[in-house]
Amino acid sequence: MPDVHKRTEPVGWSLRNKLxxxxxxxxxxxxxxxxxxxxYFIERDSMVLLLQTGQEEVEMLVQRIDRVFDRRQQVLESLAASLLEQNELAAAETLEQRITAPGLSQVFFGYVVMDAEGQILADSPVVPGRRGSSVWDRAYIQENIRTGQTVRYPPTMGRFSSIPISIFSVPIFVDNLATPKGFLVGYQPLDSEPLFEQIRSEYDRVSSDLLIMDLTAQRYVSASNPALTLQPIASKDPLFRQLQQGIPSGRFVDAAGQDWLYVATTQDSTGWTLVKLRQMQPITELLNSWVRHNLLVLGLALLLGGLFAGWLLHRLLGPVHRSLQQMREVLQLKKGYQHLQVDRQDEIGQLLQAFNELQEQRDRQEQLKDELVSVVSHELRTPLTSARGALALLRSKDLAQQPEQQARLMDMADRNVNRLIVLVNDLLDLASLTKGSLKLDLQCVALQPILYQTVEDFTPYAQEQGVRVSLKQPTGPLLVMVDPGRLNQVLTNLLSNAVKFSPKNTEVEVVVTRRQDTVRIMVTDQGEGIPLAFQSRVFERFAQADKSDRRRNTGTGLGLAITRELTTAMNGRIGFSSLPGSGSCFFLDLPRLDNKNGSDHPEENKDDH
Incomplete structure (x- = not known):
């Protein structure tokens, strides 16, 4: 059956290739x-910039048209005031002379003067049939009468000229009279409006279109295309619909499918809407060209970056590759391990250093394993040999009538069996502590009885070694949360080491002090002290300071390792201080649970064994 979980990764791909x-x-x-x-950002920012620029241009155009129209209005109002003589309109000949004065044709194309009833008295240029006719019904005349002010009338078809024109109408007043004496009209054909023609030529140079729209009348006032002048605006025109919805700028697609960008603003004086248009196709082509050039530069940068990254990876991972090759030779060819060369301080250098440290730890573990085999073999063989010899003697008939000798041999066998039990228990405890499976029976107990009992039980062994043991502890209760049996084991280990390394006729002191939150138990001997080079390994498993001294001070090197693990499991702390030739002091700190009553100072010679 095929392996459905088979890896699809190419075989032999290195980390460098993967990276x-x-x-x-x-x-x-x-x-x-x-x-x-x-x-996206170029298009967005370009659109925003074009719209902002277009908005500024249209607003400037509105201000420009307003200035021209304001000047025309001022000229027309000044001309209207000059048409009065003795508070009445001047004669027709005089009116004609004044409206044909030099320079006026540059302001308006034509002028018309009417009396108070709207009858035309003079015009320039002269249009046949216009003089003597009445325009009283025209809306701008009625607006002049109603407001008494100059009227800028929306573009319309001239009644006599039959061409689209824009009209300014001024009432002619005499001071302190509410009724005008007549009216002066200035008009300008939209198809020959010099201002619009100048604007058209300017927009042709910048490839933009301009529309001047009367949205209320729904027709074009003027445009870059003169053919649109006074033409109606289709109701379905997309630009017209967006402007009616109050959208002053944006994009739309016309009936021919062309995409346009527009900006619009309203001229307050006329109500016209000025719209600047630009086709999107040239803008899009320009943006796409710019983006393509940037992508080309980006592609070259990525190519160079990839080549540099490949070179950098080769340089960075080269030491790792060589180290792996060296390890492969060690594993496959059984070559001896050599320390990896570390010539860098970065993460890879730290990794190589970690390999070296791991190998050092592995070598140390191998050494400890060899020592364990040696120690356990020695520690097992010695009591087994003694017990076996004692049992063999007990079976001999020569001792059948010697009860005292039999008892001595049985005691010897019992002691050696106990030594084996202690060794096995140490190994089991160490394994349980390592796996975290050792269960403690933590209880709130008084510390003094445990200390007294431990010292009392250990005194006979100390006396056999020629060493005295003294206990000094403060008055008052000392309550701690411990496993009594394991605490006894910890204290026994500390006392055993202290007595074992103490010369004869010296003293081992057990001093208890009450601290702020803890109780400190100090076990001090007067031995040779711990060598400085060995102090960092005191609590390591199977660690012994002097292997040559093992015959005098037998042990497995597990006692202090187990002691530290048990102390930590009971929420305590263990430490030591030692100087070569000055003895050692091991201290044990346990959390206090008592009410902190009693003396904080130990009583001298409280117990002396």
């Missing part, structure tokens, strides 16, 4: 994402 592939994928993703983001 290169990953970097390549990241470069492609980064390049593609950057291209999309670049195109």
């Amino acid at each position: 290169l592939l990953l970097l390549l994928a990241l470069f492609v993703l980064a390049g593609g994402g950057n291209a999309l983001l670049l195109k």
Whole structure:
């Protein structure tokens, strides 16, 4: 049956190749994402910039038209005041002379003067049939009468000229009279409006279109295309609909499918809407060209970055590759391990250093394993040999009538069996502590009885070694949360080491002090002290300061390791201080649970064994 979980990864791919592939994928993703983001932000920012620039241009155009129209209005109002003589309109000949004065044709194309009933008295240029006719019904005349002010009338078809024109109408007043004496009209054909023609030529040079629209009348006032002048605006025109919805700028697609960008603003004095248009196709082509150039530069940068990344990976991972090759030779060819050369301080250098430290630890573990085999073999063989010899003698008939000798041999066998039990228990405890499976029976107990009992039980052994043991502890209760049996084991280990390394006729002191939150138990001997080089390994398993001294001071090297683990499990702390030739002091700190009553100072010679 085929393996459905078979890896599809190419066989033999190294970390360097994987990283290169990953970097390549990241470069492609980064390049593609950057291209999309670049195109999006360029288009967005360009549109915003074009709209802002267009808005400023249209507003300036509105101000420009307002200035021209204001000047025309001022000229027309000044001309209207000059048409009065003795508070009445001047004669027709005089009116004609004044409206044909030099320079006026540059302001308006034509002028018309009417009396108070709207009858035309003079015009320039002269249009046959216009003089003597009445325009009283025209809306701008009625607006002049109603407001008494100058009227800028929306573009309309001239009644006599039959061409689209824009009209300014001024009432002619005599001071302190509410009724005008007549009216002066200035008009300008939209198809020959010099201002609009100048604007058209300017927009032709910048490839933009201009529309001047009367949205209320729904017709074009003027445009870059003169053919649109006074033409109606289709109701379905997309630009007209967006302007009616109050959208002053944006994009739309016309009936021919062309995309346009527009900006619009309203001229307050006339109510016209001025719209600047630009086709999007040239803008889009320019943006796309700019994006393509940037993508080309980006692609070259990514290519150079990829080549540099490949070279950098080769340089960075080269030591790792050589180290792996060296380890492979050690594992496959059974060559001896040599320390890896570390000539860098970065993470890879730290990794190589960790390999070296791991190998050192492995060598140390191998050494400890060899020592364990040696120690356990010695510690097992010695009591077994003694017990076996004692049992063999007990079976002999020579001792059948010697009860005292039999008892001595049985005691010897019993002691050696107990030594074996202690050794096995130490090994079991160490295994349980290592796995975290050792269960403690923590209880709130008084510390003094445990200390007294431990010292009392250990005194006979100390006396056999020619060593005295003294206990000094403060008055008052000392309550701690411990496992009594395990605490006894910890104290026994500390006392055993202290007595074992103490010369004869010296003293081992057990001093108890009450601290703020803890109780400190100090076991001090007067032995040779711990060598400085060995002090960092005191609590390591199977560690012994002097292997040559093992015959005098037998032990497995497990006692202090077990002692530290048990102390930590009971939420305590163990430490020591030692100087070579000055003895050692091991201290044990346990959390206090008592009410802190009693003396904090130990009583001298409280117990002396």
